[in-house]
Amino acid sequence: MKAPLAERVRPKKLEDYISQQHLVGEKGILTQMLKNDLIPSMIFWGTPGTGKTTLAEIIAYESKRPFYILSAINSGVKEVREVIDKAKNNGDLFAQRPILFIDEIHRFSKSQQDSLLGAVERGWVTLIGATTENPSFEVIPALLSRCQVYTLDPFGLDDLKALLHRAMEVDEDLKKRKITIKEYESLFRLSGGDGRKLLNTFELVINAVGEDTIEITNEKVMRIVQKNMVLYDKTGEQHYDIISAFIKSIRGSDPNGAVYWLARMIEGGEDVKFIARRLIISASEDIGLANPTALIMANNVFQAVSVIGMPESRILLSQCAIYLATSPKSNASYMAIGKAQSVVKQTGDLSVPLHLRNAPTKLMKEMGYGQEYLYSHDFPGNFVQQEYLPDELIGTTLYEPGKNTREQQIQEFMKQRWGGKYGE
Incomplete structure (x- = not known):
């Protein structure tokens, strides 16, 4: 089976990488690391589809190091130790230590992250982790202290256009066709700034048209994608749109909407701690002093799902979501700190009264x-x-x-x- 377009056009060299100039530009930190052949353990933090995996593969390719990859979704301590043992045993065959890439490292439990520590400390592997969540919260301090953290910025409109045009220039299938992109807005809106989703949506539209000469318009994109939405979005995540709908349902005091969007996230394989963190924020931002117990419940649910896991965590999350949705609402605390910060910015560092x-x-x-x-x-x-x-x-x-x-x-x-x- 042919690989998806996003995989087929994945760049192999730093010079072909689009965006993140603060990392890969002429004076970028990763550029300098590769020039000096000094690659530390690191964590890439950024929204989905910003090129975290691609960067890791480029680093391994350009530094000529063996590359091992694990996904935190389907790997446990056993798989981690097997890869580390393989890297350790093969390490003597290579001049440089192997690179171990952990995708979605925020999904690893404490014990799974602990299993990486020894290998990183002893230099058996250079760890590169990728996360969409703040590593300060999701990576254990002992491991985080041994890694450099680099933030990948969301793609801008010029970056997304460059991704599409590069795909048409380098992919063998697309080069056979005469493709004109007359309108970009629907492609960009559907992708949500996710480069991988953009390229795969683009391919979906092209294959649906099935002609050698294709003109891409907003109307054509929406008609084709809506018709093939199930194929286009198999996981059902739509990460940021769905969490937005979930929080807005709670804010709007609709438990039915809250539970529905919660179910969408659970069925899509969303990290339960990600959901629980949003519940904590909602408990303070949208309920606050109208029902202070809401924050206590949300925090307790976060602690509970952190140790219980699935499938039972879905019950705790449902209880909390319904409780928050049916609680009285107040954003007074949210508004108060906003006003206070605005006053501070306007008035500067006022003196503390003597008393x-x-x-x-x-x-x-x-x-x-x-x-x-x-x-x-x-x-x-x-x-x-x-x-x-x-x-x-x-x-x-x-x-x-x-x-x-x-x-x-x-x-x-x-x-x-x-x-x-x-x-x-």
């Missing part, structure tokens, strides 16, 4: 640091009115309680103490 300053030295005490501070616990109800903002911001309101039962109670509590300062 709020720390006074660890005699000189600071003599200068009045902390002298007029009123210790709340010395007063009835553990409260006393005093100013906590810089002088320039006195009277500024950043937090405005939401119109829900919990925050109306908060507002009443604040009015009893502050009078009109926190709302009438």
Whole structure:
């Protein structure tokens, strides 16, 4: 069976690689590494289809190192150890240490990542990991400290155009046809900036037309892709669109929508920790102080799915998604920090009022640091009115309680103490 277009036109040399000039340009860090033949263990972090696997293969090819590849989706500790043993045993045959590429390394458990440590430390392999998730959260500290992290930027419109034109120039099948791309917008929109998806969608359209002379238009692309959507998107992931629909269903208090999009992600093989992290964000951003327990539940679910795994994790995620969807909503905390950050950007580094300053030295005490501070616990109800903002911001309101039962109670509590300062 013929390989997909994205695989057929995958570049083999750094000079053919499109985008990521901060890494592969003339002064890019990877360019310099290859010139000096000094390849450290590293992790590539970027959205799907930005060329992480391609970069790893190019590094192995241009440095003339043996290349081993594992996918975290279908590899466990046993497979990792087998590859490491093979690399270690063959290492003496090569002048340079082999490269072990782990795709979607964020899906590896702690024990699986631990199994890589010894090989990296002893220099049996040079590890290159690829992840779509923040490695600070998903890669264990011991392994992360032994790797350089490089971020791959999403493709811009010029990059996506360059991918298409390069494919028409180098692929033997496409060179046999006269292809004119009259309109690009639908191809770009359907790909979502994923280079691999762009090329495979392009091939789908060309094969569906089945003619030697082809003119690509937005209407033609949408008609063909919609007709073949199941073939085009076998996994059902549509990663970012579906997580967006999931969160918006929760925000809109629709448990049916939330569970449906959750099921789409589960059936598509989405990482349960990725889903749980989004639930934590939603619990704070969209529910917040209207129901503070939501954040506790979401965090507990994240901890639970991290140790339980599938298929049971789907039940925990469903419970949490339904709970969040049916909770009262408030974005007051989200809005408050946004306002506060805007004020900080506009006003700069305002001085801390003297009564709020720390006074660890005699000189600071003599200068009045902390002298007029009123210790709340010395007063009835553990409260006393005093100013906590810089002088320039006195009277500024950043937090405005939401119109829900919990925050109306908060507002009443604040009015009893502050009078009109926190709302009438």
